[in-house]
Every structure is written in structure tokens, then in C-alpha cells.
Amino acid sequence: MSPPLTPLEGRSKSLAALLPRCHIRQGCDASLIPLHRISPSRPASSSRVAASRLHETKPQAMPADETGRAQKGAWMKSVERPLSPHLQIYRWQLTSVMSILHRAAGLALTAGAVLLVWWLVAAASGPEAYAGVQNFLGSWVGVALLLGWSAALFYHLCNGIRHLTWDTGHALDLRSTYIGGWVVVIAAAILTAAAWAAGIAHWVY
Amino acid sequence: MRDAPPSQLRSPLGRAIGLGSAKGGVEHWVVQRVTAVALVPLALWFVAAMIQLTGADFDAMQNWVGRPLPAIGLVLLLIATFYHAAIGLQVVIEDYVHGELARFGLVIFSRLACIAFAVAGIVGVLTLALGAAD
Numbered sequence: 200m201s202p203p204l205t206p207l208e209g210r211s212k213s214l215a216a217l218l219p220r221c222h223i224r225q226g227c228d229a230s231l232i233p234l235h236r237i238s239p240s241r242p243a244s245s246s247r248v249a250a251s252r253l254h255e256t257k258p259q260a261m262p263a264d265e266t267g268r269a270q271k272g273a274w275m276k277s278v279e280r281p282l283s284p285h286l287q288i289y290r291w292q293l294t295s296v297m298s299i300l301h302r303a304a305g306l307a308l309t310a311g312a313v314l315l316v317w318w319l320v321a322a323a324s325g326p327e328a329y330a331g332v333q334n335f336l337g338s339w340v341g342v343a344l345l346l347g348w349s350a351a352l353f354y355h356l357c358n359g360i361r362h363l364t365w366d367t368g369h370a371l372d373l374r375s376t377y378i379g380g381w382v383v384v385i386a387a388a389i390l391t392a393a394a395w396a397a398g399i400a401h402w403v404y
Numbered sequence: 405m406r407d408a409p410p411s412q413l414r415s416p417l418g419r420a421i422g423l424g425s426a427k428g429g430v431e432h433w434v435v436q437r438v439t440a441v442a443l444v445p446l447a448l449w450f451v452a453a454m455i456q457l458t459g460a461d462f463d464a465m466q467n468w469v470g471r472p473l474p475a476i477g478l479v480l481l482l483i484a485t486f487y488h489a490a491i492g493l494q495v496v497i498e499d500y501v502h503g504e505l506a507r508f509g510l511v512i513f514s515r516l517a518c519i520a521f522a523v524a525g526i527v528g529v530l531t532l533a534l535g536a537a538d
Binding site: 302305306309313315316319320322323326329330356359360362363366394397398399401 | 443524532
């Protein structure tokens with residue numbers, strides 16, 4: 200019997216137990232990797248969905264024995280290479296979600312910067328134009344945009360500091376990336392809530 | 405010699421320095437970090453300023469931008485933000501847009517848009533700061 204396909208389908212409680220076996224380059228969209236570039240690391244005899252998906256796109260090109268493991272030989276290196284999971288069968292995890300959100304927040308902040316320019320140009324154009332922007336920002340749509348903008352800003356800011364820390368070569372081990380990740384999530388939430396509490400307090404009093 | 409692979413046509417010095425025909429490539433990475441570091445205090449200052457301006461009317465906003473330090477801060481914020489955004493957008497476009505023409509066009513468009521918005525914002529700040537508005 201072939202071993203379970205742990206990184207892809209395992210339901211282990213320990214994320215740390217799963218992670219070291221499936222490294223995806225940070226920022227790499229696995230769905231963009233053509234399937235034929237991924238060498239099957241599991242035999243065709245496996246009934247696992249992931250393995251059969253891979254074998255559909257690349258017919259078994261190497262001989263396998265009855266245990267399903269490919270025979271030793273020239274193919275060995277490619278067979279033993281870790282499998283890059285497809286996003287659809289890849290388990291969500293904090294680090295990859297945060298990486299995706301960092302980009303999404305960056306795009307949102309670009310839109311927010313355009314909003315800032317609109318605000319400044321309107322103010323420079325005179326009281327009427329400024330009142331128009333203020334009315335929009337005071338509407339529910341405007342407040343929702345400002346809320347999203349501020350949350351994206353604090354998240355991108357905190358996670359950016361995490362990235363800058365990595366750039367110095369620190370906190371790159373698995374445990375630190377998770378601790379730092381949760382610190383960023385909590386800090387961004389607190390800062391966003393604090394900024395809005397301060398803004399509302401300033402507005403009311 | 406005619407059959408030598410291209411890698412062997414490079415001089416030992418060229419290989420040691422490690423620069424390709426582009427003669428660069430690391431600047432984007434460095435500038436992205438430099439603007440990121442600059443944006444940490446600028447963004448925090450900006451949020452604090454916006455909290456102070458909550459509920460402010462036109463005159464209060466005009467007075468605030470009209471002071472030198474807020475005007476300087478806003479101009480620096482606009483420059484750093486749109487520089488950082490231009491690099492970030494380029495990376496995202498290069499990762500996800502695969503058609504060569506579409507990728508090239510989008511990178512150029514995003515770059516020009518960032519320049520345009522930065523200039524517009526700076527002109528807005530200067531107009532308020534130098535008192536040209538009514």
C-alpha cells in the first residue's frame with residue numbers, strides 16, 4: 200500500500216508537520232505551473248485524486264513495480280522530487296494566505312492613493328469640489344471604502360515590516376513565520392480599530 | 405569558436421560581476437525596500453493627520469495643508485506611495501499577465517498612471533500650500 204498523500208490531503212492537526220514537505224516559492228501561483236512540468240511522485244496505482252490528475256496529463260513514462268514505486272534508474276531523481284500541489288487540492292495556510300493578501304492589499308492601497316489624489320485635487324479646486332468629495336466619503340460607500348483602505352494600509356504596513364525583517368535574513372524559520380504572521384494579523388486589526396475609534400472620538404467630541 | 409554556447413562568449417569579468425545584457429535588475433528590489441522604509445513613518449503620520457482632520461471643513465483642511473510640514477509630508481507621501489505602487493504593480497502584472505503585448509502595455513500604462521496621479525496630487529498640495537485657491 201502506498202503511503203498517504205500527506206501534504207495534499209492530510210488532515211493532520213499539526214500544520215508544522217505538513218509544511219516542510221511542500222515548499223512553494225513565495226508568491227508563486229501554483230496554478231500557473233503547467234501540469235506536465237510536475238513530475239508524478241506517486242504511482243498510477245494510487246487511487247488518490249491528486250495522483251490520478253497528474254497522470255492524466257502525463258502518461259506513466261517510467262516502469263513501476265508492484266509496490267507502485269518507480270524502479271531505480273535514470274528516472275529516479277525526477278520521481279523523488281517533491282510534488283508541487285495544485286492550488287485546488289492545496290490546503291490553505293496562514294503564510295500563503297498572508298502572501299496573497301499582501302498583494303491584494305497593495306492593489307487596494309493603489310486605489311486608495313488615487314482617492315487621496317482626488318481629495319487633494321478637489322480641495323485645490325475649491326470648496327464646491329471639496330464638498331462633493333466629502334459627501335461621497337461620508338456616504339456608506341465612502342465609509343466602506345475608507346474602512347477597507349485603512350485595514351489594507353495597516354495590514355500592508357505591518358506585513359511589510361515582516362517582509363523587511365526577512366530581507367535582513369532574520370525570522371525565516373517556519374515557527375517565526377507563523378508567530379510573525381499572527382502578530383501582523385492581530386496588530387493590523389488592533390491598529391485599524393484604534394484608528395477608527397480615535398477618528399470617531401475626534402469627530403464626536 | 406563559432407559553435408560555443410552563448411555563456412562562453414561572456415568575459416570572466418562579466419560573469420564575476422553577474423550582470424546580464426540589462427546591466428541591472430537589482431535596483432527595483434532595492435528601491436521597493438527603500439520606499440517601503442520611507443512609507444512606514446509617512447503612512448503612520450498620514451493616518452494620525454487624517455484622524456485629526458475627521459469632520460474638518462474646507463477651511464480647516466486648507467489651513468492644514470497650507471502649513472509647511474503637512475505640505476512637505478504629503479508631497480513625500482505621494483512620491484513614495486506612487487513609486488512603490490508603480491514597482492509593485494509591475495511585479496503583479498509581470499506575474500499574472502502572460503501575453504507579451506498585454507504585459508508590456510499594462511506595465512507602461514500603470515507606470516504612466518502612477519506618474520500622472522503623483523503629479524496631480526503634488527500639484528493639488530502645492531496649490532493649497534501656496535494659496536492659489538480661492
